[in-house]
Amino acid sequence: MLKLSRLAFVLLTSTTAAIFCTLLLLSPGFLTTYRRSSASRKEQVFIREEKQENRRSVTGTELLNARQQFARTAFLxxxxxxxxxxxxxxxxMSLLGKWLLAPEGSPPPRSNATxxxxxxxxxxxxxxxxxxHIRHFTSIKFSPWDQCSVQNCILSYDERDLHRADAVVFHLHFTRNSSELPTRSRMDQRWIFLTDESPFHTFLYGPxxxxxxxxxxxxxxxYRMDSDVPVPYGRTIRISGNFPAKHWNTNVRTSKTKLVVIMGSNCGGRNERWSYVKALKLSLHGDLDVIGKCLDGNRTICPGHFDRDCAALESYKFYLSLENSNCREYLTEKVFWNAYRKFAVPIIMGASRQDCRRLLPPRSFLHVDDFAxxxxxxxYIRYLDRDDERYLEYHEWRDHFRVINEHGYFGSVSRHYCRICEALHYNPxxxxxxTSLEHFWSKERDCAPAST
Incomplete structure (x- = not known):
């Protein structure tokens, strides 16, 4: 009898629970809550899977970018x-410096800036x-970002912008002493020292x-290519195709009626360059012309040094590109404009032969160190003058290389401010x-005595 009572109790309890569950399932509120809970669980699973997929995607993108950057750097x-x-x-060399010497058409480095x-x-x-750098010695104001690989930079001369500037440029040549520099308030600014002169002439106002x-x-x-912001006077890059019909050949053959010339307004130089010119003139006599005030030169044929181009240079086969200092990579407009731009062969005193071979077109120049x-x-100049084919060999590089002038003299472009903007994008x-400027910029280590 007791067992029957317990069985009846269990059956009654089970039946009541079943009825309650049925009523609960049929309740609209329960169904809505259940659906929401189920949807929420599914959404959480989906979000978790999406995050994992995004993580895999980001990692894959970063890996691809790293591989591309490695391949690009290896190519440079x-x-x-x-x-x-x-x-x-x-x-x-910085990535920017490497890219500036890359073959024509090489894509710029990947920007790391916002x-x-x-x-x-x-x-x-x-x-x-x-x-x-803006007017290029003309009356016209040119944009410093024209044909620059990046555009989102603003130039200011207003000292009130000091505390919000991303980069501040100090021209050492015109800086009298370090007390002229302002007090620094932001450590994330790039303070940049600029010099276009050799280490012998870094400062204009006394030692x-x-x-x-x-x-x-x-x-x-x-101007050195190992600078954080390289601004060479000119660059040599390999071109992708030949110039049509070797137009340089006709130009050189028809325009060269005179032999050697030098143009200058600074009659000094630690390397005794004008003594070398004087000795050369004793051998070449009237076949070496001097334009400017040095060595009683012609002062009227090309007035306005740097302001205006000197068309008279186009008639000469050779140009004496004698710099005022024999320092590492110191090659100025005397090489890139006065010689190459005028289809003349430069005769170089300044940067070493090794620097010239790295930075200039192959077999395109003579160097004073190659001669006793x-x-x-x-x-040797007389020999080349007598043999046209041998002389033309010094121009054959023009089929495969291009020299780019970027100094701002004689109306040429200047890329100084563009390069700063590019460095803000491409440099790490x-x-x-x-901490020691002498370790980077030293007249004792980076410059040599006279060649003569």
């Missing part, structure tokens, strides 16, 4: 090694420098110690400070 390095740069020299505009402040001397500026600058800006003295050079965004 191989190009430089093929031009004669050493592993150490290639390692010391889309926000970058403000570049030229400290104190912006208006003076505008004559060269100064570079060590006075140690620890102040983040980036260097000079000025008389030996004069004999890592802290850097020049």
């Amino acid at each position: 390095d191989a190009n430089l090694l093929g031009r004669g740069f050493t592993d150490e020299q290639v390692e010391s 889309n926000k505009p970058h403000l570049i402040l030229i400290w104190k001397h912006g208006q003076f420098l505008e004559r060269r 100064q110690r570079l060590s006075n500026y140690d620890g102040l600058f983040n980036w260097s800006m000079s 003295d000025a008389n030996a050079l004069a004999d 965004a890592v802290p850097k400070v020049y």
Whole structure:
């Protein structure tokens, strides 16, 4: 009887529970809550799977970008090694510097910057420098971003922009002492020292110690290719195709009626360059013309040094590109404009033969260090003058290379401010400070005595 009572109790309890569950399932509120809960679980699973997929996608994109960047850098390095740069020299160059010497059409480096505009402040001397870098010694104001690979930069000369500028440029040549530099309030700014002169002429206003500026600058800006912001007077790049019908051949054969010329307004030079010119003139006599005030030269044929181009140079086979200092990679408009632009063969004193072979077109120049003295050079010039085919060999590079002038003189373009903008995009965004400027910029280590 007891067992029957327990069985009846269990059956009654089970039946009640079943009826309750049925009523609960039929309840609209329960069904809505259940559906929402189920949907929520499904959504959470979907979001979790989507995040995992996005993570895999981002990792894959970063890996692809890293591989592309590695391949691009390897290509740029191989190009430089093929031009004669050493592993150490290639390692010391920024990605921007490597790209500037890359073959024509090489894509620019991948930008590491955001889309926000970058403000570049030229400290104190912006208006003076505008004559060269914006106006190009003309009455026209050109955009510094014209044909620049990046565009989102703003140029300022207003010292009130100091605290919001992304980069501040200090021209050492016109800086009297380190006390002229402002107090720094932002450590994320790039302070850049600019010099277009050789280490012998870094400062215009008397001798100064570079060590006075140690620890102040983040980036260097000079004609040297290992600068953080390289601004060479000119560049040599390999071109993808030949010029049609070798137009340079006709130009050289028909326009060259005179032999050797030099143009100058600075009659000094630590390398005794004008003594070399005097010795060369004793051998070449009237076949060497001097334009300018040095060595009683012609002062009227090409007035307005730097302001106006000198068309008279186009008649000469050779141009004496004698710099005022024999320093590393110091090659100026004397080579790139006065010689190459005028279809003349430069005769170089300044950068070493090794630098010239790396930076200039192959078999395109003569170097004074290749000759025992000025008389030996004069004999070789006479030899080339008599043999047109041998002389034309010094122009054959024009089929495969192009020289780009970027100094701002004689109406040519200047890329100085464009290069700063590019450096803000392409250079690594890592802290850097020049704790010893002498280790980078030294007249004792980077310059040589006279060749004569």
